[in-house]
Amino acid sequence: MSDQNHGKLNHLLAELDDTRLVSSSWLRAHGYSNSLVARYVGSGWLVSPARGVYMRRGARLQWDGVVRSLQVGEEMALHVGGRFALTLQGHEHYLRLGDAGVVTLHGPQRPPGWVDKLPLKERFAFLGKGPFDLPSLAFSARLAESALAQQGLAWHRMGPDADARLVCATPERAMLELCDGVSDAPQIHEADALMQAMTTLRPQRVEWLLRHCRSIKAKRLFLALADRHRHAWLSHVSLEGVDLGRGKRALVPGGRLHPTYQITLPADLDEHLA
Secondary structure: OOHHHHHHHHHHHHHOOOOOEEEHHHHHHOOOOHHHHHHHHHOOOEEEEEOOEEEEOOOOOOHHHHHHHHHHHOOOOOEEOHHHHHHHHHHHHHOOOOHHHEEEEEOOOOOOHHHHHOOOOOEEEEOOOOOEOOOOOOOOOOOOHHHHHOOOEEEEEOOOOOOOEEEEEOHHHHHHHHHHHOOOHHHHHHHHHHHHOOOOOOHHHHHHHHHOEOOHHHHHHHHHHHHHOOOHHHHHOOOOOOOOOOOOEOOOOOOEEOOOOOEEEOOOHHHHOO
16 A cells, blocks of 8 residues: 555545444545545454445444534534433433434435444434424534524433534424424423423523424423423523414313413323323
8 A cells, every 4th residue: 555545545534433434425525535445444443334334443332422523523403302312411301212223314305325234233313404494503523502592402421422413403492303303292291291301491581492393283292281381591581572372272172272372282291200
């Protein structure tokens, strides 16, 4: 192998860490031809856990490494949101059995096909852009915390390494994303149990996200559940400029209509509280 190719290999190995993946398109964009990558694989420097994606030999295949590769490596505007974002923030004991292993991703662009072909115990669920009219960000390792905060997002550290972090929905945004996706009584029970634990949400952030949320259902359900649990922060949330729509909204048949937010909730919600 030439000195130039040795240099390219060393640069690539320095770019990768114990969980980072790189796609074929990323490699081509950074000057690594298909034949050169095949040579790296043949020599044992790289391994391919699925067609079209590569890791350093000896690296660990983990769901968070996949997400970080998409965000920081591919610079895709995909964040961990909804149900799984709340799992990361310590609320997995409120989730239905099996849901804690589904990594919920939100963004304007679907993840590449190789993501679903990776041999992981977790699976990925792409839920689209979500209910907000906020502009999308191009993620990178240099993205400032302040820019993320304006979207209801934040860096979530996965370990002591400064680079081991993911873009994740804050609890305020994650709860609204979760409320947007409910479609039956069990999902409302789950959202209610999660909302019960949301004692420290930030009123200003809640206001901002409510004003930029396009889903009437998500906003009404979020507010109705917060009201049910008498969270102190709710009294500091101004609904000025928040479109809650008109008329009644029926989420479940035979439910009870919330008197303020005019949305039906399951009649047996109190029976499911811890």
